[in-house]
Amino acid sequence: MASLEFGTLLADPSTTDQPFADDAPVTRRRRRVHWGRGAILVVAALYFVVPFYAAMAFSLQRPTGGFSLQPLSQIASAPGFLSALWLSTQLAVITMIVVMLLMVPTVIYVHLRMPRFRRAMEVITILPIIIPPIAYSVGVLESAPSWLRSSQYLLAIVYVILAMPYVYRSLDSGLGALDLKTLVEASRSLGSGWISTIWRVLVPNLRSALMSASVLTIALVFGEFTIANVDNWTTIPVWIYLAPTDNPRVNTLVAMIALLATCVVLTLIVSLDRSQSRDSRRS
Amino acid sequence: MAMATDTPTTVETRGASSSGAPVVFDNLTRRFGATTALDRLSLDIAPGELVALLGPSGCGKTTALRVLAGFDRPDLGRVLVDGNDVSHVPAQRRDMGMVFQSYSLFPNMNARDNVAFGLQIRHQRTAQRRAKAAELLELVGLGEHVTKYPHQLSGGQQQRVALARALAIEPRVLLLDEPLSALDAKVRAELRDQIRALQQRLAITTVFVTHDQEEAMSMADRVCVMFQGRVEQVATPSVLYSQPATPFVGRFVGVSSRVAVTRRGDHVEVLGRDVPIRGDLAAVPAGELEALLRPEDLDVTVNPNGLGVVTHRSFLGATTRVGVGIAGANLRVDVRSAQADDLELGTRVDVSVNARDVLVTTRQPSS
Numbered sequence: 001m002a003s004l005e006f007g008t009l010l011a012d013p014s015t016t017d018q019p020f021a022d023d024a025p026v027t028r029r030r031r032r033v034h035w036g037r038g039a040i041l042v043v044a045a046l047y048f049v050v051p052f053y054a055a056m057a058f059s060l061q062r063p064t065g066g067f068s069l070q071p072l073s074q075i076a077s078a079p080g081f082l083s084a085l086w087l088s089t090q091l092a093v094i095t096m097i098v099v100m101l102l103m104v105p106t107v108i109y110v111h112l113r114m115p116r117f118r119r120a121m122e123v124i125t126i127l128p129i130i131i132p133p134i135a136y137s138v139g140v141l142e143s144a145p146s147w148l149r150s151s152q153y154l155l156a157i158v159y160v161i162l163a164m165p166y167v168y169r170s171l172d173s174g175l176g177a178l179d180l181k182t183l184v185e186a187s188r189s190l191g192s193g194w195i196s197t198i199w200r201v202l203v204p205n206l207r208s209a210l211m212s213a214s215v216l217t218i219a220l221v222f223g224e225f226t227i228a229n230v231d232n233w234t235t236i237p238v239w240i241y242l243a244p245t246d247n248p249r250v251n252t253l254v255a256m257i258a259l260l261a262t263c264v265v266l267t268l269i270v271s272l273d274r275s276q277s278r279d280s281r282r283s
Numbered sequence: 284m285a286m287a288t289d290t291p292t293t294v295e296t297r298g299a300s301s302s303g304a305p306v307v308f309d310n311l312t313r314r315f316g317a318t319t320a321l322d323r324l325s326l327d328i329a330p331g332e333l334v335a336l337l338g339p340s341g342c343g344k345t346t347a348l349r350v351l352a353g354f355d356r357p358d359l360g361r362v363l364v365d366g367n368d369v370s371h372v373p374a375q376r377r378d379m380g381m382v383f384q385s386y387s388l389f390p391n392m393n394a395r396d397n398v399a400f401g402l403q404i405r406h407q408r409t410a411q412r413r414a415k416a417a418e419l420l421e422l423v424g425l426g427e428h429v430t431k432y433p434h435q436l437s438g439g440q441q442q443r444v445a446l447a448r449a450l451a452i453e454p455r456v457l458l459l460d461e462p463l464s465a466l467d468a469k470v471r472a473e474l475r476d477q478i479r480a481l482q483q484r485l486a487i488t489t490v491f492v493t494h495d496q497e498e499a500m501s502m503a504d505r506v507c508v509m510f511q512g513r514v515e516q517v518a519t520p521s522v523l524y525s526q527p528a529t530p531f532v533g534r535f536v537g538v539s540s541r542v543a544v545t546r547r548g549d550h551v552e553v554l555g556r557d558v559p560i561r562g563d564l565a566a567v568p569a570g571e572l573e574a575l576l577r578p579e580d581l582d583v584t585v586n587p588n589g590l591g592v593v594t595h596r597s598f599l600g601a602t603t604r605v606g607v608g609i610a611g612a613n614l615r616v617d618v619r620s621a622q623a624d625d626l627e628l629g630t631r632v633d634v635s636v637n638a639r640d641v642l643v644t645t646r647q648p649s650s
Contacts, residue, residue, distance in 0.1 A: 179385055185354055186387040186445075188374040190401035190452060200400075204391035 052256065059253035074250050081254065084239035087152060091235065092221040095159040096214055099167050102160065104210075107171040108202060111180050118172070125168040128161050136161065137230040155233055159221050166216040174209025178202075211269050219262055303331035303488035304365040304455040306351065311360035313346055313512075320346040321357065322512035331486035333479070334517075335493055335503035339535070343512040344492045345460060351490060352458050353377045364455060380449025384461040386441045388433040394420055394444045395429040401452035419447035423477070439470035446478065450485070457482065459491040463498060475502055496536055500524070508532050524577075526561065530644030533575040538604075540581070540614040543646060544574045551643055553636050554609075561640040571646040578604060578617035580638035585625050589633040593626050607634055 060067045075081060110117050128136075140158050141149060148154045183205070187197040203210065225237040234242070240255050306328040313321040320343045328334045336344035349355040351362055353374030361368050369377055380401075388397050395416045402412035420429050423443040425436075433441055442462050449457060459478070463471040479502045482489050493499050499506045500520040508515045508523065508531075515535075516528040527533035544551040549564055551557070553574050560567055583591070583605060591609035603623035607614045614634055618626065626632065 178390075179387070182383050182385050182387045183389065185352075185374070186381070186383060186389070186448075187400070188354075189352060189377075189379060189381040189458075190448065191375050191378070191404040192400075193375055196404065201389050201391075205389070207391075 052259070055252050055256050059249045059256060071247070071249050071253050074247065075254055075257070078250055078254075080234060080239055084234045084236050087233065088222055088236045091152065091156050091159060092218045094153065094156040095163055095221050096217045098156065099160045099163045099217060100210070100213070103164065103167045103171060103213075104203070104206075105198065107168060107175060108180070108198065111172075111175045112184060121168065122172075125164045129165050133162070133224075133226040134230065137227045141231065152233060155228060155231055155235075158227055159217075159224065162224065162227075163213075163217045163220055166220065167213040170209045170213035170216070171206065174206045175202075178205055215266050215269055218265065222258060222262065303486050305330050305363075306456055306488055306490065307361075307363035308347065308351070309361040309363060311347065311350060311357045311362070313343075313350060313355065313357050319512050321350070321360075323360070324509075324512065324514060325360075326507055326514060326517060328488060328490065330488055332504045333482050333489040333491060333502060335491045335499035335506045336509060337493060337496060337499040337506050337536075338509035338515075340494060342509040344494075344509050346512075347509075348458055348460055348490060348492045351456070352379055352381055378452065378455045379458055380452055380454035380456075381458040381460065382442065382445045382449050382462040384464055386433065386438065386465070387445055388436075388441050388448075390433050393430050393432050394425060394436065397433070397444055398448045398451050400448065405452070415451060416447070419451055420444070422450075422481070423447045437470075438466050439474055442466065442474060443477070446481070450481075450487075454487065457487045457489040459489065461493055464493075464495070471498075478502065500536075506536075508535060510535075527575075527642055528562070530575065530642070533642045533644070538578055538615055539575040540578070540612065541573045541647065542576060542612045542614070543610075544572050544641075544643065546572055546643070551641065553641060554634055556636050558636055558638060559640040561642045567643055568645045572643050573646040574641040574643055576614070576636065576638065576641060578615045580636060580641070581614060581616040582635050582637050583607060583616045583618060583626065583632050584635075585630060586633040587631050589631040591632045591634050593628055593630045593632060596623065596626065596628065598623075607632055609634055 057067075059071055060069065062068045107121075110121055136158055140154065144154055144157075148157075180202075183201055184197055187201045188194075192200065222236055224235070225241065228235040228238050229241070236254070236258055240251050240258075308324050308326040311321045311324040312319070322343075324343065324347060326334070326347075336347055338344050346355060350357050350370075353369070353372060353376075357370060361370050363369070364377070388394075389400065392400065395413060398416035398419050399407075399412040402415060407415075417426070417429055420426055423446055425440060425443055425447070428436060428440065428444075433444075436444065442465075445462070462478075463474055466474065475498060491499070491502060500523070503520060505517055505519055506523050507517045510531050516523060516532045518526070518528070523532065524537050527536060533539055542553055544553050546560070546567070547557065550559055551572065551574060553576070558574070591607040591614070593605055594608045594613070595606040597604040597606075598620065599617075601620060602617045603620045603626075605616050605618055605623065605626050607616060616634065
């Protein structure tokens with residue numbers, strides 16, 4: 001086409017069909033109180049809160065009675081804590097990046113071109129959960145090249161495998177909710193290549209799936225003990241276990257803070273995702 | 284939505300032959316395992332022309348469109364656009380705008396960003412592409428909805444945005460893959476008129492896939508009827524309806540009644556009258572024959588001693604379609620609604636043929 005100079009041709013707002021949302025009747029539902037559900041919620045909450053409170057109380061209670069935040073100040077100065085935290089953070093970031101780079105194109109490809117292979121993919125990706133971590137650890141150490149054995153990146157490679165089941169399932173359900181074939185073909189017909197299509201069209205629409213996959217990966221890296229311990233890397237869980245301090249209250253406090261931090265990160269990510277979805281609906 | 288009929292001064296009116304690229308399907312064959320989706324399909328589409336690919340499910344019309352779009356490759360044959368063989372050019376380099384059957388808007392982008400997407404890929408400046416997107420949304424009657432997201436738009440509105448998005452890249456060819464099939468009847472009729480008006484004004488070569496013959500006949504310059512991967516007939520809607528080239532086209536396009544006939548040279552005897560056989564006499568098959576008769580090819584008159592009996596009536600507005608059982612055949616006859624009051628169910632009638640000639644084919648078993 002040579003040019004597209006248009007006027008208000010064809011537009012007749014008076015007869016333009018309205019969004020379905022406008023036609024939806026406004027209904028008010030009375031909130032019913034479900035005592036049974038409430039009781040289950042309270043019991044479940046107590047199951048988590050009581051041990052957490054007990055551990056926090058143990059960490060912050062003074063021998064003379066009352067509570068003190070003084071053990072908090074000891075954490076940063078505890079030998080090896082900061083390096084363990086740095087190592088765990090590095091591993092979490094590397095694992096997250098590598099597993100996403102591997103899994104996002106793979107899952108998209110399987111959904112688009114090899115849908116029959118999805119069942120096989122599910123089985124393959126569940127293997128890291130079935131095989132004991134210690135078997136990995138030994139296997140990876142035996143098979144890894146010597147230059148990699150002494151590197152922390154070896155641990156990240158193992159964590160990539162461990163994270164696969166969670167990342168695959170998140171992405172699989174996220175892609176299942178999209179009309180993937182049509183979106184990809186629409187994008188390509190508009191001139192977009194594969195990388196651009198993944199980056200501009202698919203990734204933004206997989207935001208929730210990617211976030212949940214990221215949270216699970218971070219939680220996995222910050223909680224994994226066996227392989228890090230066997231490979232002699234002092235990550236946060238290993239540091240807590242080895243207890244290099246003379247004060248067990250500090251170790252308990254670190255464990256509780258790690259747990260709390262995971263919960264906070266999870267809540268923040270979920271809230272961020274919800275607020276972004278709300279914003280897009282509102283505008 | 285009613286269409287504005289006055290031509291805005293800013294619109295550049297172009298002749299159908301002045302822009303748009305010619306498209307040629309040259310002997311295309313595409314097989315999926317044992318199934319042949321396209322069987323030596325050949326079709327020439329003139330610049331600025333709207334051609335509808337019409338046929339039943341599985342006839343290969345969508346495969347042909349996907350081959351043209353670059354989402355599928357032919358096993359044999361070529362696709363020429365503007366004289367160039369694009370058979371092996373990737374979809375993203377073909378410059379073809381496409382509107383899909385299912386809603387294909389990007390859920391993470393509002394209407395304006397959806398329309399501007401193709402321009403962003405082409406590295407147009409933000410202000411420029413936003414202005415163009417707003418202009419196109421205005422054109423399709425959605426100027427008030429530029430910041431709305433797909434889930435805030437109705438199905439018809441989403442398809443209009445998709446149309447604006449396809450037009451934004453100034454495509455060489457516009458591809459429409461059953462874009463109206465998911466919409467309700469009223470919106471479908473409105474959008475059908477809108478697409479046609481827009482296509483004519485912009486003179487974009489357009490290929491429109493549909494299984495709805497009313498859509499094809501009302502929108503297309505020419506209709507290509509397909510069956511089992513082959514072209515049965517390519518013609519203007521009126522020729523297709525009045526002069527079907529094959530029995531399949533005769534049965535598939537429009538409504539027809541089948542009546543057993545006896546051949547007498549270049550005529551057949553239909554309901555007691557000798558009527559010339561339409562088309563090439565050499566192509567008329569041997570053996571038992573039947574004629575295909577349109578509802579308007581027949582007249583019905585009340586006769587208490589008539590051989591026919593009115594079996595059903597359907598009010599269609601200006602006309603009423605009357606079903607008549609006669610000599611083992613079920614005929615459908617259109618009469619003016621004002622004259623249909625006498626034709627109650629069970630009324631005895633006479634039926635006569637008023638057609639100048641009839642299409643004759645091998646007799647099919649009664650369904």
